[in-house]
Amino acid sequence: MVKTWVARHISTVKVMLHGAALLPLCWLAWQTFSQQLGGDPVQYLTHFTGKGALNLLFITLLISPVAKWIKWGFLLQTRRLLGLWVLAYALIHVGIFWLLDLAGRIDLFVEEVIKRPYITLGLIALLLLIALGITSANRIRRKMGRNWQKLHNWVYLIVLLVPIHYYWSVKSAVFEPTIYLIIAALLLLLRRQKLMAYIPKKIRPKVA
Numbered sequence: 747m748v749k750t751w752v753a754r755h756i757s758t759v760k761v762m763l764h765g766a767a768l769l770p771l772c773w774l775a776w777q778t779f780s781q782q783l784g785g786d787p788v789q790y791l792t793h794f795t796g797k798g799a800l801n802l803l804f805i806t807l808l809i810s811p812v813a814k815w816i817k818w819g820f821l822l823q824t825r826r827l828l829g830l831w832v833l834a835y836a837l838i839h840v841g842i843f844w845l846l847d848l849a850g851r852i853d854l855f856v857e858e859v860i861k862r863p864y865i866t867l868g869l870i871a872l873l874l875l876i877a878l879g880i881t882s883a884n885r886i887r888r889k890m891g892r893n894w895q896k897l898h899n900w901v902y903l904i905v906l907l908v909p910i911h912y913y914w915s916v917k918s919a920v921f922e923p924t925i926y927l928i929i930a931a932l933l934l935l936l937r938r939q940k941l942m943a944y945i946p947k948k949i950r951p952k953v954a
């Protein structure tokens with residue numbers, strides 16, 4: 747019953763997902779304008795948007811296994827929308843860091859990328875996300891053929907890079923980033939068969 751409703755109203759579901767992804771940003775804007783961001787507003791904004799991007803990335807990667815498990819194939823149609831929201835949050839996250847922490851200076855940004863390995867990883871993840879976002883359009887997907895899937899499999903690297911970026915960015919409170927790393931490992935474990943293709947045959951373990 748619910749399944750039929752969702753399948754029939756996939757565009758309604760998409761609108762609801764857009765709303766759910768936009769709502770935290772509206773909340774953040776309201777907190778900003780009513781000056782409720784605490785003692786270090788820039789850090790609050792960076793953390794909020796970084797976590798938002800990572801949580802959405804995990805949700806995006808959960809869609810496939812969940813859709814397969816509950817046999818709701820049409821849910822796959824929501825992955826592109828969610829993926830683009832991951833990119834939007836990530837761009838806002840980096841934009842805040844660049845504009846508010848580094849006063850919009852390119853030289854300081856380059857310096858940070860060179861000096862701090864966690865920023866280097868963040869930049870690699872961002873560039874990959876941008877590549878996936880640009881090529882997510884149906885027209886480009888058709889033109890790219892088989893290469894499209896190959897390119898989009900880089901999302902498995904992104905899902906590892908971002909929690910490492912998070913783990914590396916904290917000084918002592920490693921509990922939460924460790925949980926994120928474990929979730930990333932579990933999401934990859936769910937795709938172990940697909941990922942095996944990337945391991946050279948000679949050293950490839952047998953997967954049940």
Ligand code: HEM
Binds near residue numbers: 795836911912
């Ligand atoms: C050039 C790219 C990036 C830069 C410059 C950057 C910068 C930063 C900075 C400055 C922090 C806070 C470190 C601190 O607390 O002192 C941070 C944390 C974080 N970033 Fe990024 N980031 C980048 C890319 C990304 C991307 C692509 C994502 C997600 C898709 C992401 C997710 C996160 C997360 C989850 C945190 C931890 C937030 C927390 O501590 O609550 N970052 N990043």
